[in-house]
Amino acid sequence: MSRVAVVGSGPAGLYTVAALLSSGEPVEIDVIDRLPTPYGLVRYGVAPDHAKMKAVTRVLAKPFAKGVRYLGNVEVGRDVTHEELLEQYHAVVYASGTEHDARVGIPGEDLDGVLGSSQFVRWYNGHPDAAERELVLDAREVAVIGAGNVALDVARVLSRTADEMRETDVPHRVLEVLDRSRVTDVHVLIRRTPTDARFTPAELFQLSELADADVILHDGGAGVDDPETAEDRRVRLNLETFRTFADTPPAGRSRRIHLRFLVSPTEIVGDGRVEGIVVEHNERGADGRITGTGRTERIPVGAVITAVGFRGAPPADLPHDEHGIVPSVQGRVVRDGAPVPGVYVAGWLKRGPSGIIGTNKPDGAETAAAVVEDLAALAARPIRGDLLQLLDERAVRVVDWAAWLRLDGHEAELGGSAGRGRVKVRDLASMLKQCLGA
Template sequence: MTQGNATVPLAVAVVGSGPSGFYAAASLLDQNDVPVRVDMYERLATPWGLVRSGVAPDHPKIKAVSGVYAAIAAHENFRFFGNVDIGKDVTREELTERYDAVLYAVGAQTDRRLGIPGEDLPGSESAVDFVGWYNGHPDYAHLNFDLSGERGVVIGAGNVALDVARILCSPHERLARTDIADHALEALRHCALKEVMVVGRRGAAQAAFTTAELKELPEYTESGVDIDPAEVAEQPGEEALSRLVKRNLTVMRDYAHNPLPAGARRVALRFQRTPLEIRGDGRVEEIVFGLNALKTDEDGWVSAVDTGERETVATSLVLRAVGYKGRSIPGLPFDDRRGVIPNVNGRVDGVEREYVAGWIKRGPTGIIGTNKKCASETVGRLLADIADGSVRRHDRTAATDPIAEIDTWLRGRQPHLVTEAGWRLIDAAERSSGEPAGRPRVKLVLTEELLDVALERRIA
């Protein structure tokens, strides 16, 4: 077998249409060493991954990166195939038989659990589900969250926890100017919560918040931020902390010493607490925390140590935001502890012509832009493998190239295939619906509605 025909472009399938998938496509299409065709596969009818369904609706500047992805999708050697479930509509093996390489950029689709008694009580929910719900992800649009109590508790000390708290405490009129899903907007209109408590296991200095997210809390929510001054008190060795941590501590200390506005909802930041048990008669009524001391080892790592003291907090809603976790792909190796597919610079261990990028490659770390470097590394590995013969291209000519007929083949497997043209119809319809209310878009959240528009089968 030869290394393919030089007149036939390298054919790469990218599975997943979030940031890492689009950055991988861009790296492939922008290089000049070898001509490439990229076909992007997406389980949903819509692209953009967490930019559409994970970024908070009140962060339009972050969502604006979708314009970069739209430009990538306009490349003549790029195709989008939405509403295709790999493993159901099409198998892995069928992709590797047709494409010279398959790159998985499927993200981290599940959440990490607390592993404590009572976690499965009604009212104990995943922040991943909650974020998907308010962002209009079709998998979560049907969910209901009980917002009728006075206090909600969010477990986690990262930006997702702050996003959740901020959305729960935001004034309705502010959310009504965003692309938040209509069902969530209506539910949050009737939210009775007076306090949302965000709880971290270690100290304030170990929280993974960004300074911008911390500063947004009172600005975006018109709420007070309640912090115990003792939990952000100055500690020995602070001069060695990073600039980010120092900025965060400055912001939190300002909150701790400012009076709370009367009558407003409040976000309470609490640290050095480990959830031990969720209690309730048929649903969540309270959560028990173990209070922690902090211990620094010889390498400088700070860990939480149980003091034996306990604290019980009344609540009707617990949202866990302790991290995302990847999901295994049948037939590929998987590190269940880390929630990633084992790889070397993006090349999947022990298999040929399959690669990974983004969170499924490295774990749920970094910001959207981090995926650009990550994807570039993977594409570099892929192209090097092709160049040195580690991965042999399929032997084909322009006359025998199955990629040319991939559209027809896919429609035989998935009659409701959504192409880039179909997505543009969805995009235009959502934007048009949002215009009268001054919103960026009104999202279609049900798969059938999305397909009606994409396939132009809606009846007037």
């Protein structure tokens, strides 16, 4: 029987696993994750107020009821090497995502008060990597740079009341910070026009449902094209929502989300800490190109959150470009133009940080098909040993599926005692204690 390791237990990895199981090929599968918890982006990337979206975990969990092993708290490069995986598995699929924020590339980006969106998202989602981060939301005005759903998530969380967030699974300390937040104005800075925005309609419309925040479309909606001219349904729905924002007068709520289109940040200013951000106003030419006008404006913000994309962090043994994306063909890793036998990628490491959770299903199926097609040849290569035995010899505290379920139940109990659905455990030591005991 062939043995396959899938590194990463987010949607990309688990959709790949599901496709391998449905192929009918006799295969043993181990899912390896550096965290004790599965689900990756669903648990730590999806905004906490998107509970319905998180329900996909019920689908993602199914392979573990079919004999697939979960090896959590195991990091490739720290606890086991890439070469050692290839010694023990016929095929290794990397689906570990992209973990680092892309930089905007403007002066002042390293000032105190500038934060990448992945850091902020990890903080409010209770990611153990952010367990020691102590944020204080003391700036009244915040700039968010970006034109995608992550930028909207950040703006929305900053603009929600603590009572709204109390219904989510954020850790207690996050809720306390949000309750003390002094933020009143969130400026979303978008280089292109409303037609070009990459928001999904549901995410955008959700801004209109906030309990105590007005949405202000700058320039009075003059840059919003007629929705009926849009051939793409997503663009048409977005333009309809933008028109609604433009036509709705502010209701005098305590917080405001400012959607500022056709502006490009040129500098973040401040003496040691953010005191403002300078933007250049853009225009769209007849050919659709966006160019600067030379007219600038300083917005007096006290914090900046960048949401301009992510860079991958593949194992050092894999080829990758400057964005951390691993070159591949149909999921097969390619080095110097030739496939690397037995090594595959899925998800953002394969295609870049794009798409929604569901995008990973066909992506994972494509990679799984490549693995299945190659297994006959790969199975001729002898493998040896068992990863669990190796990890035991190295005293690695492996979290299996049953151990994760203990933490899962504990978080549900924490939520119940606080009158909430679930409360996440945020630090690694406490997570391991619940999973494995003292």
